[in-house]
Amino acid sequence: MRIAELSRASGVPAATIKYYVREGLLQSGIRTHHNQVEYSEDHVHRLRLIRALLDIGGLSVDAASELLGVLDTGKLTARESLGEVLYALGGRRSPVGEHELERATADVEALLTRRGWQIDPESSARQTLIDVCAALRLLGHADIVAAMDDYATASESIAAIDIGLVRDKPTVERMTETAVVGTLLGDTLLSALRRLAQEHVSQQLLPED
Structure with a gap:
């Protein structure tokens, strides 16, 4: 054409x-x-x-190019491809002080130890979680930080679905594309589902007045 x-x-x-x-x-x-x-x-x-x-997904052209570069290599295993995707997605940083970061780092390390999660020290998602916890404590929402185990339980179930979908693809190329699309667009999908669920549950648990 x-x-x-x-x-x-x-x-x-x-x-x-x-x-x-x-x-x-x-x-x-x-x-x-x-x-x-x-x-x-x-x-x-x-x-x-x-x-x-x-x-x-809201990616910049440069970030999209980096992810598509992962797709185009054709030299990585499915696990390596997924790792490249996760690290290419990067993370947000929160402008908080050293004290808040130290406390938040302890929060996250304790969570990972309790869960038995094996996470690379250089994981961008790990740093993002530290930054989020620091910001939450700074804003007076330590109760949300305390609920991380509940969120982690739900997230582990979601991750099992994600990896299952990747594993079931017939080629590494399709596995990698599923990892890219499922992780990036899946975040948007989960965000939309969360808001729909909040709207539904709020009608049951929160008074109208």
Whole structure:
């Protein structure tokens, strides 16, 4: 298909497609003539993936490029690919003081010990959790920190579903894409489900007045 057809099939403007090619997010098509380039259904799928990462996942072009680079290597095991995805996603940092960070670090280390979770010391998610706990304590919400074990129990069940979906894919490439999509868009999915559940449960547990 030509770029105009690719644009219609994917819903992505032709100028944007050319931009993605320049940025390395999308492979070039096959040049058949001096001024003609042919694209395939693989390009349609890749464009849909790119738009999902950018529009729904909220990634920057650079971050999306990094994750797609993981997809394109084809040299990693499923476990290695998942690790690359998780670390590429990075984490947010919270501007809190040294004292709050020390207390929050102790909170997280205690949680990991209780759960028996084997986590790399350089894990970006580990640092994010420390920052969140520090911010929560600073805002006077230590009760949320105290509820982390309950959240961890629910999260471990979700992780089992995530890894099961990755494991069931027939190729490493599909495993890796599932890890990318399932982790990034899965966060958005879980956030939406959480809010829906809060709306439902609040009607049962919170008084109208």
